[in-house]
Amino acid sequence: SQKIEQNSEALNIQEGKTATLTCNYTNYSPAYLQWYRQDPGRGPVFLLLIRENEKEKRKERLKVTFDTTLKQSLFHITASQPADSATYLCALDIPRGSQGNLIFGKGTKLSVKP
Amino acid sequence: DGGITQSPKYLFRKEGQNVTLSCEQNLNHDAMYWYRQDPGQGLRLIYYSQIVNDFQKGDIAEGYSVSREKKESFPLTVTSAQKNPTAFYLCASGTGVRKLFFGSGTQLSVL
Numbered sequence: 001s002q003k004i005e006q007n008s009e010a011l012n013i014q015e016g017k018t019a020t021l022t023c024n025y026t027n028y029s030p031a032y033l034q035w036y037r038q039d040p041g042r043g044p045v046f047l048l049l050i051r052e053n054e055k056e057k058r059k060e061r062l063k064v065t066f067d068t069t070l071k072q073s074l075f076h077i078t079a080s081q082p083a084d085s086a087t088y089l090c091a092l093d094i095p096r097g098s099q100g101n102l103i104f105g106k107g108t109k110l111s112v113k114p
Numbered sequence: 115d116g117g118i119t120q121s122p123k124y125l126f127r128k129e130g131q132n133v134t135l136s137c138e139q140n141l142n143h144d145a146m147y148w149y150r151q152d153p154g155q156g157l158r159l160i161y162y163s164q165i166v167n168d169f170q171k172g173d174i175a176e177g178y179s180v181s182r183e184k185k186e187s188f189p190l191t192v193t194s195a196q197k198n199p200t201a202f203y204l205c206a207s208g209t210g211v212r213k214l215f216f217g218s219g220t221q222l223s224v225l
Contacts, residue, residue: 004156032212043120043204043216044157089156093212101172102214104149104157 002027002094006105013080014113021075021108023090029068030092035075038087038107047088048075080112117141120205120217126225127192127199135190135220137205144209146188150174151202151219160203163188192222200224 007022023033031052036044050057050066050073057064063076077084087107094101118139127133139146145164149157159172163182177196182188188207192199200223206214 009154034213041202041219041221043206043219044214045216046213049212101147101159101162103159106154106156 002030002092002103004090004092004103004105006088006090006108008108009106010109010111012111012113015081017080019077019080019084019110019112021088021090021110023073023075023105025071025092029071030094032093033064033066033073034091034102035062035064035073036089036091036104038089044089077110080110082112082114085110085112118205118207118215118217120203120220122220123218125220125222127222128225130194132191132193133222135192135203135205135222137188137190137217138186139188139207139215140186141207141215142185143207143215144185145207146182147206147208147214148172148178148180148188148190149204149206151204157204160190 003026005024013019034049035047037047038044048064050064061078065074087109089104089107091102091104121136147162148160150160151157158174160178161169161172161180163169166182166185169180169182179191203220205217208214
């Protein structure tokens with residue numbers, strides 16, 4: 001079965017530095033890989049989606065890469081701020097039903113210190 | 115104001131009791147999903163529905179039931195058969211699996 005792993009449970013960095021979060025998966029390559037942000041006691045919020053034929057995608061201070069050879073996605077937050085502190089989840093689609101389903105990693109809790 | 119609404123925010127269940135979690139969306143999405151989240155765990159899929167009057171079991175459907183009588187609504191019942199129901203329950207909707215919209219969640223606890 002497909003497995004998805006986010007290497008670090010927690011990541012602590014200093015404000016202004018770049019945070020880099022890792023997501024690895026096994027077995028087949030998904031058509032899409034997504035990143036979500038979750039704050040305590042709230043539902044996840046969609047951030048970025050990257051397709052298997054895209055190497056990199058950017059949105060403001062966020063950058064996602066997708067390496068289908070390594071079966072890995074990296075999620076970068078540049079010029080990090082304390083407001084970026086949250087848990088970040090990666091998710092990938094698996095074929096089930098006519099539209100597939102998403103499976104989620106356990107998340108990496110990012111803490112940005114002032 | 116479009117979105118997905120879950121209620122209640124907190125819910126307590128007594129032994130042997132069935133409880134129902136509400137999920138309503140006004141985003142006109144066909145697909146709706148229920149996930150369960152335990153501390154330190156990823157989201158696990160309970161049930162999903164891709165069209166009205168049809169739904170499918172996810173990875174951990176035992177002890178749960180759903181209905182999809184209207185496009186906007188996808189309630190989840192946690193039955194007494196679910197022996198470990200304490201968790202954070204999340205409802206989501208989408209036009210497919212790309213870019214899901216989540217509700218704010220229901221924390222269910224056992225008395």
